[in-house]
Amino acid sequence: MTILLINLVQLAAGILTIAILADVFLSYFLPPYHKVRSILDRLLYPLLNPIRRFVPPIANIDFSPVILVFLIQIIEMLLVNLLSRFV
Numbered sequence: 001m002t003i004l005l006i007n008l009v010q011l012a013a014g015i016l017t018i019a020i021l022a023d024v025f026l027s028y029f030l031p032p033y034h035k036v037r038s039i040l041d042r043l044l045y046p047l048l049n050p051i052r053r054f055v056p057p058i059a060n061i062d063f064s065p066v067i068l069v070f071l072i073q074i075i076e077m078l079l080v081n082l083l084s085r086f087v
Contacts, residue, residue: 002086009083013076020044020065020072044068 023040030037051064051071 002083006080006083009076009079013072016072017069020069024065 019040023037023044026034026037026040032038032041047068048064051067052062055063055067057063
């Protein structure tokens with residue numbers, strides 16, 4: 001059971017990381033009103049906005065996606081370590 005939970009945590013972290021990277025990449029090529037971008041924005045803005053409140057853009061570069069990926073990796077590592085103790 002705990003191995004299944006570990007796999008789910010890793011899968012969720014991977015999917016979220018890919019969604020963040022896709023949103024950053026697509027922001028250079030697709031207009032903001034494109035359907036794919038609007039779906040990704042609706043999913044990711046609730047996670048990115050709190051970070052943006054504390055970390056403003058530096059030289060017009062938004063570092064909040066990088067910070068979010070870093071936080072996701074830390075949370076994934078902590079949860080996997082915690083769950084692996086129950087195996």
